[in-house]
Amino acid sequence: MISRQLENHWDEFLSALEGIEWTTQPNQVAKLSQDYFHFSPVLQPLLGEKRADVVVFPLNEAQVLRVVKACVAYKIPVTVRGAGTGNYGQCVPLEGGVVLDLKNMKTILEIKPGWVRAEPGAKLAQINKLASEIGWELRLLPSTYRTATLGGFIAGGSGGIGSILYGWLGDRGNFLAAKVVTLEEEPQVLELRGDEVQQVNHAYGTNGIIIELEMPLAPSYPWAEGIIVFSEFMAAARFGQQLGESDGLIAKLISIHAWPIPSYFTALQPYLLDEHHAVLVIFDQNAMEPLEDLVNEFEGKITFLSCRANKVLNLGEFTWNHTTLHARATDPNLTYLQSRFPSDPKLELVQRFYEHYGEEVMIHLEIVRYQGQVSPCGLQVVRFTTEERLQEIMGDLQNHGIAIFNPHTYILEDGGSRTINPLQVNFKRKVDPYGLLNPGKMRGWWEMGEEGGGVNPYL
């Protein structure tokens, strides 16, 4: 089903695209209209059938501008896509129209110590490969770093590997500048710098098409990987929290998994023990001996340790949202939560919920820094029964002061802060007066009263 607007103007639209790659081939369109929302049994029925009418692959700014101009002229929805590694339907076109796949805009424009500027389609792994040649790397990575793009990560990601050192993508300094194409009658190209970038940061591409990004880089340590197992879950959790609080021990990943989650890590089985809880760490290899001392203090057992790049297990790919991927590979009935526990060196709430739900809500923690404090994020693996039960569990956690970032909604605000961000809504009014960008995703757009609803107060 082609959306009405596009159907009525198909020939004009196609001629506007002349020389730009596009496809309507059904299998391709189906694939490029989806992401990993199937992690959620709630999202699956809502998004599984959504399709773009056409997927367009611009090569550069000039082509983006031509596509955008045609879309504005005929009021065709535009949903921007990176690699489609998100889990919340970020790039799923709810109202058909154009999916703008930016995979061909992948140039790494400039790179220097501490800093990179790249096009949105650049893969995170590719940026890291180039950065490592000068001793640097991206500060924050999702577990999908091998395939994910920079633009997609900024539009829908929030943190990941590195968050224990650098906090979150939303923290000042972790996203430096963006070049954005607007969906006005005469599309503009804006350069947002400093705090201005927060207007498009984690906005699912609802308020501008990001066509270049400036990111800070982190120094690249000689990293080592380790797997540590514990017979007591709380020893594993406390070890992880303590490692996070150890300012002299540099780790970029501290990922804690209550049994039976480790049983889902097929490739890591040689290093895991039955009925044991596991902590996966990536750390400065110069900290090997002090780390061993800390492991001994908490009575853990190191089962794998490697400093050599050619002997790593890529432990990052078993953490953050990839933990759920591995769990679901064993049991597709599993799903997950996203939460942040208050900073508490004693981890009392972690213990409470470990004991309370047992294997219905298996504890997976990522130790992070949040507003300067070391805190555990929970990406609990849940044995799904009903949506009501899932909501009940999330409500229970929230009532105990645990922040929930609901991964079972495709609505921008419902998944994240649960509050409408007037900064982002106002920016959308300015740059997308017809509400064509990723429609149906930004709650603030239809809820912010008279000034909202697609009427642009700036025109």
Added chain:
Amino acid sequence: MISRQLENHWDEFLSALEGIEWTTQPNQVAKLSQDYFHFSPVLQPLLGEKRADVVVFPLNEAQVLRVVKACVAYKIPVTVRGAGTGNYGQCVPLEGGVVLDLKNMKTILEIKPGWVRAEPGAKLAQINKLASEIGWELRLLPSTYRTATLGGFIAGGSGGIGSILYGWLGDRGNFLAAKVVTLEEEPQVLELRGDEVQQVNHAYGTNGIIIELEMPLAPSYPWAEGIIVFSEFMAAARFGQQLGESDGLIAKLISIHAWPIPSYFTALQPYLLDEHHAVLVIFDQNAMEPLEDLVNEFEGKITFLSCRANKVLNLGEFTWNHTTLHARATDPNLTYLQSRFPSDPKLELVQRFYEHYGEEVMIHLEIVRYQGQVSPCGLQVVRFTTEERLQEIMGDLQNHGIAIFNPHTYILEDGGSRTINPLQVNFKRKVDPYGLLNPGKMRGWWEMGEEGGGVNPYL
């Protein structure tokens, strides 16, 4: 006055030293028996007249062993000295004897990404110069980094520039290994690794002579320097605390100075305003724009900003203990405190003591990380009247939950944690059975009861 033991065995001692550099020249001996304890009007009369009998300058391990063997044979006290930049009499020989000046043992033995091994006489600035060639630098530096030695810093330092990123020298991972010469009849050379190094960390050289050290390195960012002034002190303090809590903004120095402290920074006057409070920062130059946004949020004014290495003001030399040095250059009646405020984003105690004491106790804060939390350390500049008043002020702060590290004592434990460290006392029993090393500095040595007092339970 030559100490009895040395006087009785002078000829034998000298012949044992054959081929090793030494001096008894009074001016040189006087200079090499002192440090910067004159910061403290309390220490000045206690330490001002203390002199070694002879200063010995060994070149290598073999020479150290020969000196030590002679000292043990004739029971001559040995006080180890680096550059003498400490403020608490760390290297002042209370009972005469030998000052062992390690300035000639300054070889940087090996350096690689994240790691360095050096002799104790290596200057911190020299290590940094070499490290910077491979993109690294020392994690923590005192404000005396131009002249201070690595061995002296470990033996008496605790943190400094970099503590906002890496915590303290006492934190696991910030001091990796030490080679130590014992003062037994047959001196041994021990290699301490991992947690074992805590036995000699910040021990004033009372329990072993450190002759090699392994330290972790920090990645070297393209650093920038900035001076920011504020009309309201609490705005300056809150800006600094917020910068420390901003995980995405990399700063290695956040140094906050209430007026009139800025008036003492003669060389910085072009960038300071009358009646204004100042924050000195060293930060990642890629964070320039987000830092400016943060400054604007707190209504500060940037008066100096430079990314260029050849245009820096070396702001680090106006911070930490050097702040007091500059203040005393203007008014020798000024002295200081060392304290740590509890972690509190609202800085309520800072505000209380800013208002309470006014210019009697001028607030100087260094924002640091302590056990994973961002906290202000206070190195308050005090208008000295009497020792009783000084003690009263320190007692008042302590009663409000502020930790005091008294810089007006030469006793190891009284200046730091205020508790005897059995680990260090037991190590002294083992390696210095006759109590010859830096006598009179370690309270635990004479207070830990029957097993103590110089009787070595290990022999």
